[in-house]
Structure formats: C-alpha cells, structure tokens
Amino acid sequence: MRVVSIAAAAAAGAATAFASTSALAQTAAKIDPADTAWMISATALVLMMTIPGLALFYAGMVRKKNVLATMAQSLVATALCSILWAGLGYTLAFGGDAPLLGTLDRVLLRGMGMDAVSPFAKTIPEALFMLYHMAFAVITVALVAGSVADRMRFSAFLWFAALWLIVVYVPIAHWVWGGGFLAAAGMLDFAGGTVVHLDAGVAGLVAAIVLGARLGYGSDNFAPHDLSLAVIGTGLLWVGWFGFNGGSALAANSRAVFAILATHLAASTGALTWMALEWWTRGKPSVLGMISGAVAGLGTITPASGFVLPWHGVIIGLIAGAMCFWSCTRLKRFWGYDDSLDVFGVHGIGGATGTLLVGVFAVSAVGGTAGWLEGNGSQVLIQLYGIAVTMAWSATATFVLLKAISIFIPLRVDKQSEIEGLDVTQHGEALQ
Amino acid sequence: MKLIIAIIKPFKLEDVRDALTAIGVRGMTVTEVKGYGRQKGHTEIYRGAEYAVNFLPKIRIEIAVAADEADKVVEAISAAAKTGQIGDGKIFVAPIEQAVRIRTGETDAGAL
Numbered sequence: 001m002r003v004v005s006i007a008a009a010a011a012a013g014a015a016t017a018f019a020s021t022s023a024l025a026q027t028a029a030k031i032d033p034a035d036t037a038w039m040i041s042a043t044a045l046v047l048m049m050t051i052p053g054l055a056l057f058y059a060g061m062v063r064k065k066n067v068l069a070t071m072a073q074s075l076v077a078t079a080l081c082s083i084l085w086a087g088l089g090y091t092l093a094f095g096g097d098a099p100l101l102g103t104l105d106r107v108l109l110r111g112m113g114m115d116a117v118s119p120f121a122k123t124i125p126e127a128l129f130m131l132y133h134m135a136f137a138v139i140t141v142a143l144v145a146g147s148v149a150d151r152m153r154f155s156a157f158l159w160f161a162a163l164w165l166i167v168v169y170v171p172i173a174h175w176v177w178g179g180g181f182l183a184a185a186g187m188l189d190f191a192g193g194t195v196v197h198l199d200a201g202v203a204g205l206v207a208a209i210v211l212g213a214r215l216g217y218g219s220d221n222f223a224p225h226d227l228s229l230a231v232i233g234t235g236l237l238w239v240g241w242f243g244f245n246g247g248s249a250l251a252a253n254s255r256a257v258f259a260i261l262a263t264h265l266a267a268s269t270g271a272l273t274w275m276a277l278e279w280w281t282r283g284k285p286s287v288l289g290m291i292s293g294a295v296a297g298l299g300t301i302t303p304a305s306g307f308v309l310p311w312h313g314v315i316i317g318l319i320a321g322a323m324c325f326w327s328c329t330r331l332k333r334f335w336g337y338d339d340s341l342d343v344f345g346v347h348g349i350g351g352a353t354g355t356l357l358v359g360v361f362a363v364s365a366v367g368g369t370a371g372w373l374e375g376n377g378s379q380v381l382i383q384l385y386g387i388a389v390t391m392a393w394s395a396t397a398t399f400v401l402l403k404a405i406s407i408f409i410p411l412r413v414d415k416q417s418e419i420e421g422l423d424v425t426q427h428g429e430a431l432q
Numbered sequence: 433m434k435l436i437i438a439i440i441k442p443f444k445l446e447d448v449r450d451a452l453t454a455i456g457v458r459g460m461t462v463t464e465v466k467g468y469g470r471q472k473g474h475t476e477i478y479r480g481a482e483y484a485v486n487f488l489p490k491i492r493i494e495i496a497v498a499a500d501e502a503d504k505v506v507e508a509i510s511a512a513a514k515t516g517q518i519g520d521g522k523i524f525v526a527p528i529e530q531a532v533r534i535r536t537g538e539t540d541a542g543a544l
Binding site for chain 1: 476477478479480481483484485
C-alpha cells in the first residue's frame with residue numbers, strides 16, 4: 001500500500017497513525033516473489049507507454065515534417081530522465097520523508113543492495129521500486145513535449161527535460177508520494193493525477209504560452225499526418241495503463257485488480273463519451289475523438305483508481321470525456337493558446353478532475369480512506385489543496401526554467417526551420 | 433500522335449485500365465495528384481479545429497496514341513470513369529511533336 005493512503009488514514013485519525021512513522025524505518029522485510037513478478041511486469045508496461053506508446057500517439061498527430069522530431073522527444077526523455085532519476089531524482093523523491101524534499105542517501109543508488117527494500121514498498125526489491133517510478137518520471141517529462149511539438153529546439157528541450165525533472169517532477173512526487181507535506185495532509189493520488197498528469201498538463205500550457213503559437217496557427221492546415229499511428233499509440237498507452245494504475249498498488253493483490261478494472265472502464269466510457277459528444281455537435285464521430293476520449297478517461301481515473309469501486313470508473317470516465325472534450329474544443333479556442341497536442345486539455349484538465357473526484361468517490365473498503373459520498377466531505381478540500389499546490393509549483397517553476405534556459409539557448413527553432421520541418425533541420429533526417 | 437491526359441477519381445483507376453486494355457492500349461503513366469474543380473474541397477475537423485481541404489486526391493493518367501485512335505480512347509475513359517457525381521474529372525487531348533523509345537531509338541509511331 002502506498003504511503004499516501006497510510007498518511008491519509010493517519011490524518012483522518014485512524015488507528016494506523018503509527019504505521020506511517022514505523023513504516024519509514026528500514027525493516028528487514030521479506031521480498032515477495034508474486035509482488036516482485038507483477039511489479040517487474042508493471043514497470044515494463046509503464047515504460048512501454050512512453051516508448052513506443054506516447055511516441056506513436058504524438059507522432060501520429062503532428063505534420064509529416066515533424067514526425068521524427070516528435071518521436072525523438074519521447075525517446076530522449078526516456079534515456080535522459082532514466083539516468084537522472086537513478087542518479088539524483090529517486091533519492092530526492094523517495095529518500096526520506098521530510099516535508100519538502102528527500103535526502104541524498106541514495107544518490108547514484110548508493111547503498112541500494114540486492115536485499116534493500118523501500119519503506120514505501122516492503123515486499124519488492126528497492127531497485128524495482130526505483131525502476132517503477134523511473135518509468136513514471138520518464139512519461140511525465142515526455143508528456144510535456146506534446147504542448148511544444150512542431151517548434152521547440154531540440155537542444156533546448158534536452159535542457160528543459162533534465163531541469164524540469166529535478167525541479168518540478170521530483171519535488172511534487174516527494175510531496176504526494178514520498179512522505180512530503182501533501183501526503184501528510186492526507187491527499188489522495190493513487191497513480192499520478194497530480195504528480196504526472198496535472199503536473200505535465202500545466203507545464204505544457206505554460207511552455208506553449210512561453211514559446212508562442214506555431215507559425216500559421218489558426219490559418220494553416222495542421223491536420224495530423226497519420227492518425228493510424230496515434231491509434232496504435234493509444235492502444236499501447238491503454239494496455240500500459242494497467243501497469244501504471246494496477247502497479248501503483250505495489251503488490252499483486254485485489255487492490256491492483258480493482259484499479260485495473262476501474263481504469264479499463266473509465267477508458268472505455270471516456271472514448272464513448274467523446275465520440276458521442278462529437279457526433280452530436282460536429283456531425284461525425286472522429287477516430288481522433290475516440291482516442292482522445294480514451295486517454296482522457298485513463299488520465300482522469302489515474303488518481304482515483306485504487307481508492308474507488310470499479311463502477312466509479314464509468315462515472316469518472318463519463319465526466320472525463322465531457323470535461324476534456326470541452327477543454328480541447330472550447331476552452332482552448334476561448335483562450336487562444338496553442339497547446340499543440342492538447343496536453344493541458346487532456347492531461348491537465350483530466351488530472352485535476354480525477355484528483356478532485358477521488359475526494360468525492362473514495363471508498364474506505366478499497367483504499368482505506370472515505371470520500372464525500374461516505375461522509376468525509378473534507379477530503380474534497382484536501383484534494384483541492386493538492387491540486388492548487390501542484391498547479392502553482394508546476395506553473396511557476398516551469399516558467400522560470402524556460403526563461404532561464406532561453407538566456408542561453410533560443411527555445412524555438414528559427415522561422416525557416418519551423419517551415420521546413422524539425423525532422424530535417426533538427427535531426428538531418430526526414431520521412432520520405 | 434496525341435497525348436491524352438485524364439484526371440479521374442482514384443477508385444476508378446482499375447475500371448479505366450481494364451477498359452483501355454480491352455481496346456488495345458498497351459501502356460500508360462499514372463500519377464497521384466491533388467487538385468480541385470467544381471467539386472471544390474471538404475472540411476476536416478480535429479479536436480474542434482476545422483481545416484478546409486481544398487485539394488482533393490485524384491489520379492492523372494497519361495497515354496500517348498496515334499491520332500486516329502484518340503477518340504476511341506477518350507470514349508473508353510469517359511465511359512469507365514463516369515459515376516455521374518460531381519468530381520468525376522476531365523480529359524484533355526494535346527498534340528505530340530515527337531516520341532522516342534529510349535531502348536531502341538525508334539521514333540514517333542514506332543515508339544508508341
């Protein structure tokens with residue numbers, strides 16, 4: 001069980017209050033083969049979500065001249081953030097339960113022996129726990145890239161990815177999952193509604209605004225060059241999400257299965273909802289709409305998946321489909337920002353919505369914490385607090401980082417390169 | 433010699449090829465092209481963003497034939513490519529000044 005729920009129960013005055021402190025002591029726990037086997041599989045599933053899942057999902061939605069550059073962002077986010085996570089990110093996120101940041105005890109994986117276990121997951125090797133969360137860090141950074149697709153300079157993206165991981169992702173992961181102040185406040189986020197989706201969505205929105213709209217935005221044809229790639233990517237994301245949400249139980253147990261079931265139902269409902277709304281308002285049910293709805297459902301159920309009943313997934317998927325459809329088609333046009341691949345519209349809005357809804361629907365028999373419907377109305381306020389903190393930190397730090405990087409490297413490619421396409425100008429390659 | 437250029441709907445290509453083969457046409461050049469005429473384009477919608485697609489995909493067929501065969505070829509293409517709907521395409525006939533078969537060096541009628 002994840003420490004957020006333990007801490008949440010403690011905040012609610014439950015008898016497990018002492019568990020949250022004793023759990024952090026390095027006890028000689030027994031490594032469970034079943035849990036370990038499941039978590040190895042779940043880790044692979046989550047990594048598959050970024051490469052090739054997200055790479056295909058994003059690359060299918062851009063124009064043909066930017067396909068490789070878009071894939072390169074997912075690929076390099078994986079490689080770069082993996083090394084940074086193992087070297088520094090993990091220890092700052094999960095190496096201690098101070099309110100603001102972890103310690104440097106595990107820097108460069110120091111002291112992480114074969115039989116080491118993390119206090120957050122006492123039945124699997126700590127190296128596996130580190131690896132599982134590495135895949136989360138990777139996909140969060142890769143998600144942000146969708147907002148600045150078609151125009152960000154590759155070298156600037158590399159700096160941004162590295163710094164954003166350490167400055168934005170790691171602290172929020174610590175606050176929510178690593179025993180930080182949001183965990184202590186009792187905030188619920190099973191698999192990353194705030195840490196992954198809202199965090200990335202807000203950063204994407206800020207980055208899209210700082211970089212500015214693509215040349216020809218609103219007048220030129222930006223139609224996706226090959227949505228079939230995006231459909232394949234969505235399938236990989238959807239299946240991978242079983243590891244993302246199911247694995248967040250950190251054990252091979254019923255809670256993992258409930259999380260997977262709620263996840264699958266939410267994805268299905270999200271896809272159908274977006275399809276129906278588009279059919280109704282636009283006359284045709286587009287394939288892009290169906291996959292967007294599925295990803296919206298997946299992102300939105302993420303924080304709730306291990307705290308609610310499977311049927312809540314249907315309700316949450318329905319709300320997710322409607323909210324994200326509205327934000328991508330109305331809110332975006334109203335504000336006029338150019339979030340290329342709707343990272344904010346799908347992941348930001350979805351992550352915030354799901355994080356709020358877990359406060360409404362949480363069932364104590366599932367995750368140990370009751371929500372509003374079970375009489376614990378204050379949980380909604382705690383969730384709102386977590387959403388506000390995540391948004392504020394992600395927005396502020398992302399803005400400062402981008403401005404700082406832009407002192408040394410232009411964030412955007414020059415106009416001519418943007419017209420020619422990033423594939424050939426950034427990477428010297430092109431699809432024929 | 434005449435050069436016959438036909439712009440047709442893509443899904444009619446096989447019908448046209450069959451019709452031309454039936455009247456003895458032994459070769460043609462086919463290109464995927466885009467364009468518009470009276471059919472104009474259509475609108476595509478991606479997550480609420482509407483794009484007008486002005487150029488529709490068409491197939492361009494080029495056939496070089498002896499002058500006295502041109503009418504027959506034009507009729508065959510017309511019959512095979514016709515759906516009666518807007519956007520069926522057009523056929524142009526132009527004179528050819530010279531033709532050369534690269535392999536043998538034959539010219540004009542012998543090169544067709």
